Amino acid sequence: GVRVFVTFSEFLLLYADFVAAFRDGAGADRVVFVTNLPHWNDDDTTSDTAQWFNFVVRDDANRTPLALMGFATGRLLLTVRSRMEKVSAELFENFFFSNVAVKVDDMLYGSFIDGRACPVTESGAGCGRNYGATHISVWPLARALDPAVPVLFPAVTPSMEYRSPTAGRLTAVIGGIVAAALLLIVLVPLLLHRCRDSRDNENA
Numbered sequence: 001g002v003r004v005f006v007t008f009s010e011f012l013l014l015y016a017d018f019v020a021a022f023r024d025g026a027g028a029d030r031v032v033f034v035t036n037l038p039h040w041n042d043d044d045t046t047s048d049t050a051q052w053f054n055f056v057v058r059d060d061a062n063r064t065p066l067a068l069m070g071f072a073t074g075r076l077l078l079t080v081r082s083r084m085e086k087v088s089a090e091l092f093e094n095f096f097f098s099n100v101a102v103k104v105d106d107m108l109y110g111s112f113i114d115g116r117a118c119p120v121t122e123s124g125a126g127c128g129r130n131y132g133a134t135h136i137s138v139w140p141l142a143r144a145l146d147p148a149v150p151v152l153f154p155a156v157t158p159s160m161e162y163r164s165p166t167a168g169r170l171t172a173v174i175g176g177i178v179a180a181a182l183l184l185i186v187l188v189p190l191l192l193h194r195c196r197d198s199r200d201n202e203n204a
Contacts, residue, residue, distance in 0.1 A: 006033045012066045022141055031141035032152060036133040040068035042147035048105035072107055079104045108134045
């Protein structure tokens with residue numbers, strides 16, 4: 001059947017509305033989103049992060065995905081701060097690129113590679129990478145309402161590489177755009193001419 005994909009940022013902000021709209025469960029299996037977070041209201045969770053969150057946030061009504069994300073972010077900041085002798089915005093940013101990856105409880109952040117530290121070659125190799133979230137899984141909204149519902153797709157870490165385009169690649173892209181534009185310039189008048197001839201024949 002048809003499914004509706006919701007970005008995780010929208011899901012975070014509109015979580016209360018989604019819960020109210022799909023509380024009876026009808027259609028909740030057709031709305032999907034992706035996340036790297038554990039469930040925020042699962043008393044039987046095996047996630048260290050979620051267990052700490054449940055311990056701190058005792059009221060179920062306050063256990064939301066946005067609250068869990070804020071909690072995980074806070075744990076990350078505390079971990080990074082404990083490993084820094086001095087703190088500044090620049091030093092904080094450099095911490096991630098210097099340490100490549102940071103693990104807090106069962107959450108892994110990274111790997112991070114500074115593009116300035118790996119110059120781009122003609123082949124496009126040596127690019128900067130920022131994997132950010134890892135172990136991303138696809139959930140139906142039904143799972144957000146009930147942690148017993150399984151995920152639609154198990155957790156994976158996508159391979160993402162950001163490369164500066166080479167001169168050859170730019171030439172190929174520009175050439176393709178020019179060729180497509182020329183094709184349209186030729187085809188549009190031809191189609192209009194044929195349509196006009198067709199109308200004249202019908203009126204004759």
